[in-house]
Amino acid sequence: MSGSALPPFDPYDPLGIDDLLSAEDRAVRETVRTWAADRVLPYVAGWYEAGELPVIRELARELGSIGALGMSLTGYGCAGASAVQYGLACLELEAADSGIRSLVSVQGSLAMYAIHRFGSEEQRQEWLPRMAAGEVIGCFGLTEPDHGSDPAGMRTYAKRDGDDWVLNGRKMWITNGSVAGVAVVWARTGDAPNNPGFRGFVVPTDAPGFSAPEIKHKWSLRASVTSELVLDDVRLPADAVLPEGAGLKGPLSCLGHARYGIVWGAMGAARSSFESALDYAKTRVQFGRAIGGFQLTQAKLADMAVELHKGILLAHHLGRRMDAGRLRPEQVSFGKLNNVREAIEICRTSRTILGANGISLEYPVMRHATNLESVLTYEGTVEMHQLVLGKALTGLDAFR
Numbered sequence: 001m002s003g004s005a006l007p008p009f010d011p012y013d014p015l016g017i018d019d020l021l022s023a024e025d026r027a028v029r030e031t032v033r034t035w036a037a038d039r040v041l042p043y044v045a046g047w048y049e050a051g052e053l054p055v056i057r058e059l060a061r062e063l064g065s066i067g068a069l070g071m072s073l074t075g076y077g078c079a080g081a082s083a084v085q086y087g088l089a090c091l092e093l094e095a096a097d098s099g100i101r102s103l104v105s106v107q108g109s110l111a112m113y114a115i116h117r118f119g120s121e122e123q124r125q126e127w128l129p130r131m132a133a134g135e136v137i138g139c140f141g142l143t144e145p146d147h148g149s150d151p152a153g154m155r156t157y158a159k160r161d162g163d164d165w166v167l168n169g170r171k172m173w174i175t176n177g178s179v180a181g182v183a184v185v186w187a188r189t190g191d192a193p194n195n196p197g198f199r200g201f202v203v204p205t206d207a208p209g210f211s212a213p214e215i216k217h218k219w220s221l222r223a224s225v226t227s228e229l230v231l232d233d234v235r236l237p238a239d240a241v242l243p244e245g246a247g248l249k250g251p252l253s254c255l256g257h258a259r260y261g262i263v264w265g266a267m268g269a270a271r272s273s274f275e276s277a278l279d280y281a282k283t284r285v286q287f288g289r290a291i292g293g294f295q296l297t298q299a300k301l302a303d304m305a306v307e308l309h310k311g312i313l314l315a316h317h318l319g320r321r322m323d324a325g326r327l328r329p330e331q332v333s334f335g336k337l338n339n340v341r342e343a344i345e346i347c348r349t350s351r352t353i354l355g356a357n358g359i360s361l362e363y364p365v366m367r368h369a370t371n372l373e374s375v376l377t378y379e380g381t382v383e384m385h386q387l388v389l390g391k392a393l394t395g396l397d398a399f400r
């Protein structure tokens with residue numbers, strides 16, 4: 001192996017993972033990266049500090065115009081991108097802020113995916129083109145105040161009244177809720193203990209009895225809209241129910257799609273933090289030399305680079321499996337568990353390298369770290385993914 005024939009070592013791509021990308025993959029990545037650099041990065045610290053995302057509707061339309069909404073879905077104005085391309089987009093968006101990636105994940109992988117996969121042709125025609133264009137924002141209501149990891153206990157109830165459905169209940173921690181034009185809401189439709197009959201409903205948010213008060217005072221995902229959904233005798237026509245996806249398999253398969261995006265996205269937050277720490281370590285001088293010249297700092301940087309690029313490689317692997325139609329839910333759990341956990345560690349270690357500056361919003365590191373606390377919990381907590389993997393490994397169910 002001749003040294004001169006080898007490509008140079010790239011500190012930002014030490015494993016040469018970019019070699020795995022096609023020209024089209026790179027173009028997708030570049031489009032999203034450029035959009036985020038222009039439209040998110042200059043403003044996001046301010047939104048975060050204010051705890052609001054005042055331009056969410058403009059951002060949604062722009063994300064629609066670059067094809068980022070429902071990106072891997074086909075037809076109905078969706079981009080029909082590969083799973084790897086969707087993942088690359090999630091990584092670039094979350095390198096800007098987890099809140100922006102959450103907006104896109106909930107819109108595309110939860111709300112649009114549910115309608116695309118389980119909806120009628122009429123529901124798809126009615127909602128998907130406007131959602132793909134970012135004209136209508138969607139949300140996905142599964143979690144309730146008393147039922148998070150175990151949605152089977154949900155209380156939200158859909159009762160038949162003639163041909164109509166009448167929905168009552170409350171959903172909690174719903175991303176995009178207060179700005180949504182359409183909510184995909186999961187409710188129980190039966191009382192039998194073994195067959196409670198969960199169904200998904202497409203709820204226009206201007207339906208009488210629907211409201212979505214915003215949840216304030218969050219210390220994480222502050223540049224993201226999070227809401228309660230209140231359903232108070234919301235009357236819907238017979239065709240508001242999603243005809244397919246009955247039971248909890250419906251919402252769980254949507255979550256699988258969104259979790260896949262998080263496997264990539266978390267590495268974006270980690271990359272941004274790592275790069276801040278690397279740049280800082282090269283210029284910050286203490287004891288007469290750049291702190292990056294101390295062995296202890298180098299150990300941190302080396303360990304972070306190893307976990308960051310292992311995580312990106314894992315995301316690629318899962319993306320290829322998804323594109324080949326071979327990605328199992330347990331494999332998504334594997335990726336979500338590893339990548340979010342490692343991403344938080346990378347942010348925390350980066351924070352130490354930046355010293356006091358690490359706690360300032362002048363740098364992205366603390367913002368990413370606090371955002372990832374939500375990402376660690378939503379779409380299945382660490383413990384839920386450990387239980388999924390534990391069950392797959394042992395054949396023994398330890399959920400109850």
Ligand SMILES: Cc1cc2nc3c(=O)[nH]c(=O)nc-3n(C[C@H](O)[C@H](O)[C@H](O)COP(=O)(O)OP(=O)(O)OC[C@H]3O[C@@H](n4cnc5c(N)ncnc54)[C@H](O)[C@@H]3O)c2cc1C
Pocket residue numbers: 106140141142143145146147148149150172173174175176220221226374377378379380381382383384398399400
């Ligand atoms: C910012 C944000 C946005 C969100 N957006 C959405 C959204 O758009 N739509 C939506 O439906 N939901 C959303 N969620 C909710 C999220 O999915 C839930 O918070 C998550 O599923 C966990 O539920 P919980 O908070 O009720 O925690 P709980 O389920 O009460 O869990 C609390 C703790 O107990 C642990 N635990 C529970 N059961 C077990 C067990 N069997 N063994 C071991 N440990 C266990 C959990 O792992 C966790 O550590 C969002 C949450 C946040 C923070």
